Amino acid sequence: MPVKLDPDTIRGDFPILSAVLHGTKPLVYLDNAATTQRPRQVIQALVDVYEKQYANVHRGIHWLSDQSTDLYEEAREKARAFVNARQREEILFTYGTTEGINLVARSWGDANIGAGDEIVLTEMEHHSNLVPWQQLKERTGAVLKHIPITDDGLLRLDLLPSLLTERTKLVAVVAVSNVLGTINPVKEIVRQAHSAGAVALVDAAQSAPHQPIDVQDLDADFLAFSGHKLLGPSGVGILYGRHELLDAMPPFLGGGSMIRRVKLDSFEPADLPAKFEAGTPPIVPAIGLGAAFDYLNHLGLDAIHEHERILTVRAHEVLSAVGGVRFLGPTPEKKGGIVSFTMEGVHAHDIAQLLDRQGIAIRAGHHCTMPLHKRLGISASARASFYFYNTLAEVDLLGEALEGAKRLFRRK
Amino acid sequence: MPSNDPAEDELYQERILDHYEDPYHRGHAPHATHAHEDDNPLCGDVIHIDLEIDPAGKVKEAFFEGDGCCISQAAASMLIERFDGRTVDEIKQFTAEDMLSLFGAKLTPNRQKCCLLSWRVLQSAIYSPVGGAEGDAAKGKTCR
Secondary structure, X not given: OXXXXXXXXXXXXXXXXXXXXXXXXXXXXXXXXXXXXXXXXXXXXXXXXXXXXXXOOOOOOOHHHHHHHHHHHHHHHHHHHHHOOOOHHHEEEEOOHHHHHHHHHHHHHHHHXXXXXXXXXXXXXXXXXXXXXXXXXXXXXXXXXXXXEOOOOOEOHHHHHHHOOXXXXXXXEEOEOXXXXXXXXXXXXXXXXXXXXXXXXXXXXXXXXXXXXXHHHHOOOEEXXXXXXXXXXXXXXXXXXXXXXXXXXXXXXXXXXXXXXXXXXXXXXXXXXXXXXXXXXXXXXXXXXXXXXXXXXXXXXXXXXXHHHHHHHHHHHXXXXXXXXXXXXXXXXXXXXXXXXEEOOEOHHHHHHHHHOOOEEOEEEOOOXXXXXXXXXXXXXXXXXXXXXXXXXXHHHHHHHHHHHHHHHOOO | OOOOOHHHHHHHOHHHHHHHHOOOOEOOOOOOOEEEEEEEOOXXXXXXXXXXXXXOOEEEEEEEEEEOOHHHHXXXXXXXXXXXXXXXXXXXXXXXXXXXXXXXXXXOXXXXXXXXXXXXXXXXXXXXXXXXXXXXXXXXXXXX
């Protein structure tokens, strides 16, 4: 059994969580699916590098460069362990999930996808796992297919076999929906993709921060996530790629670092992982991300997941009690710590603005999932999303603030 | 941005909520000569405006239809109330700044877009005769 987390103790590690807004309102930060906050341990790691050990990596024949390079490569090893990849060469530093997916679309996609080849996505994808494939379709004439969802936000897995054909080259799915919170059966989807002879990519932006990941167990070919959604700095992310695929793929961005040798009219690419890390990489963000992995490992991903489940269950109870709330997505046991909703008579932006006046930060809008919102028949929704430092008391404050919003708008 | 700032507290004041909950001329003008519709794709707010303009350039009737946040809908109601019975020339002279002062409450740059949506639609509507290419396109959308 996972150890129970005590958010009141943990919160001491996060300086920003003691902020007071608008003079009197303690910050209630419920926008963690957009980005999380950072503990002192991560902030201090950034300060330490800049104050004591910073230089460019893999270049200088001097002590500082060696220090920076060691720390940067240590962070890669921590990322490898975090996703349980076989080799450190399978871990690429990107600027985030978006770059990771674009790298695969540009490099693997351009080399392997032709006119009429099929790519299977889902109706619940974030724009970052839709647009790169639409661009690939424009370049190559590929065909895009989408696994439908049910009205309560579950994938129609029963329809996947009928979408897979001998032309299917790729299945790319989100592990946890950033709106519905749905935890998708990724392992089963990867299994079916492989049976059809297709490659499988997992968008783990909303799952990596909240539950353990094992790329070997999932058998994923590519898996991408962002550092800033799991306590790390913005501007760094991880792309895991299966060694033989990365090895066969052409480089993505060209420039320094990604080459072995350059002549005036040609180049030879470097070995993995440098082949995909052109230019000066996000050195300090990557080192900060390493510190974030340490922090998460110390708490334990299972304990984090369990705590968020408790918060999500409470949020469903509290919001149901307000009345007039429509939840997007499945019941709490089938999802992560994301609660998206609409409220009768109150637009999502007005909800967010009114909650802000109580010091509560949530997201409102389409959350980069326009097709999903169209599927649900709405143009915008409000979203509260939790992390391990959120408390049940904060969830109750959310409910009270929504009561207030409802009173303001339903005066008649 | 402190919300104890009186300007911020004005955002959901009675006058604005009244326009939102009991809007002026929500619906369609039965004899519209001009119409236009637009949205803010990022937030999903949408406004459609119908105008009946007589040969002398007077707005005989103005109606709006739409969907979106309190600010976008209340602002549209205020704007339609302001120009129902006025002239096309007066509409042309009405600037974005004027629209923000008509709304009254102080808005952050993000929410100014909500307020200015109906103003943009009105400025286009006077150039979009119903039956013209643009007019047809505008009328074809249903709003909601």
